[in-house]
Amino acid sequence: MKILLLDKFDNFLQWWADGLAQIVPTSWGSRHKQLKQHLLLHYNEKELLIEHFAQVADEATTRHLISTYDESDKKNVQEWLAKSPELSTLPTILRLQSDRILVKRLRYPAAARADLRNVISYDINRQTPFSREDVYFDFEEIATKDASAHIEVDLFLIPKKELEPLESTIKALELRLTAIDISGPTSVSGVNLLPIQSEKKCNQPPYRIWFGLFILWLSLITLIPVKLILDSNATIIHLEQQQKNGITTIQPLKELRDRYAKHVNKSKFLNHLRSKHIGALDLLGEITNLLSDNTWIRRFEFKNGTLRLQGESTNASEILGILDGSPRFSSPTFSSPVTRNNSNGSDRFK
Template sequence: MTAAVDNQSATPSLRQRIGRAGGRLRPGVGSALTWWTHALASWLPPRLRTLLGLAHERVLLQYGGEELRLALRRGDGVQDIGQLPWTAQEAERGDALLGSLLAPRVAELPRWLLLPAGAALRRRLLLPAAAADRLRDVVAFEIDRQTPFAAADVHYDARVLERHGEQIDAELVVVPRATFDSAMAALGTVAGTVAGVDVAGDDGAPLGVNLLADAVRRRRADPWRGWNWAFAAIAVIAVAMTMWQLLSNRRAAADALAEQANARAREARAVAVDKRQLVDLVEGMAYLQNARAARPTTVEVLDELGRLLPDSTYLEKLSIEGDQILLIGQSSEASALVGQLEGSKLWRSPALTGALQPDPRTGRDRFTMTAQLAIDNAPANTPANKGAADARSQP
């Protein structure tokens, strides 16, 4: 027996390496999570499922003929471990005996009592699909009708065989209480460690029921529950830190974008100011060019005076202030100067101011004459005006 059991001492599972915590990786928080875990585990290789403790293994105990047969249920297969002589003496120290003989990994697995097929009475039932959620409670009312026993005289359980739309095909399994108690008593001290009681089918494989009452079923505490809570807390903290980092990154990006927008706005305002200054400069230059083009130049005035004034006339002073022309000079024909200057296009309204003053030294009359420069409005389509308009229309 020792050699047979030692063959099962395979590589310790992951939970044993962490601290020999045993149990299952999942906390068992509902049928949906259980189904999801089983579905994921089915994709893993058998050796990896065993290493992670997801193979759903259990040790099957089957008593008969003063021998205790041990088998390992893994998935859908059953592997024999060996047989032990099982007398009253071995039964008294059975728990310690199994613990010393089995490999550590196998010793930590749940232990199930497997009753022979002839010890149970099985009946097929057709029930509504809604009964599947509380199948054990529903079949309790069928024991009196489907079996010759009362519900208080048997240990029972049920399993779903098939589903047909709104109905299910279930199987009721009952074992007389006397048979059940006798099998449990034969285990001795091992009976207190049994996690469930199943019945062998026609092929010798367990049916997948548990005949123990709910009140006496051993609830194996999940030793990974603390680790799971720790991992969940770490995951929550990691998610919170990730979300905070994302938020911080988004805020930094928003601040950088706002700074870029402000820089572009400042550049736009600077460009607008430069444009306004350029428009003002162009308009000022246009105004000056228009004013210059609208009035005769000093050279033109001097040339015109030189052409119109007689040779007997000379000027002592020529002053142009704004649009006012002031002439001071001497002429032997001073009284006729107004008529000689009236025909010019460069000024208007020539007139003598004050009285003529004879100069005995030169024999000529000193005169003072004023006139208004002829200033015309600048044409609207001059190059200066056009340049100012173009500058104003630029974006």
């Protein structure tokens, strides 16, 4: 037997489940789907071309040409972005012509493959006339016959100085690059000259989104026993009304009442489990609000009243002062010395 109110509740749960399926991180799909809607930048020494690719089009739906020396051009594009603020949140790709990129083939022992990016990073000073800090770079491994003994890679780099006029223009437009790739006769796929730490900030879902999804999931599993209770209660009320009218019941009321009581007990048990985790959720929310976007939490452990954090930050020394200023924490300390992550310049703390 179906009751109209419960049917609507079923439809609501189905709608909610479909909605959650649509907001999972885009990194679970293919890269082509991620970049279906994006901004593409083409740059030469004097002009910047911005193209907007919408989800329903394979070609740019909007184009704006900016002179890097003309402030009126920048103002027109700023007005365009202000009218469509969602454009500033799209992936933004800078595409450079291959003739502007320095390419050099390098050869290393096969053992270097496990940490190849760091090996190449340290080798840039020796292999090129530039220092590591003064270039954007990436590499592509080349297939060879003796891959078990040696590996060959093509190193792609461009001096940061060549992109300085562009960076000031992008900053004025309040855009943030997702990737820097290469086009032209020697085009290669999968190359991104943007530093790894910047790429992570652009591509990974913000920490607060994961926290919000967890709260939604917790609310959904709490509603499931509530629906079972409503189903059982509605059936009992209907059968009791039939009994009053002299209609033979299909199932003994006692059995239905027992089922109703079991569902109530299950609901209480789930609520009890949820209350035990409220403390951890509150702490997670406090940490999210206190720490800056320059800090990444790799491990979060709360046990027996003690909170242990492990992660990376551009300035780990300020974390203890920030946590000590919160009434939820007392006497925060580092359990081990802060170390430097040379690959991205951040501090590891624990």
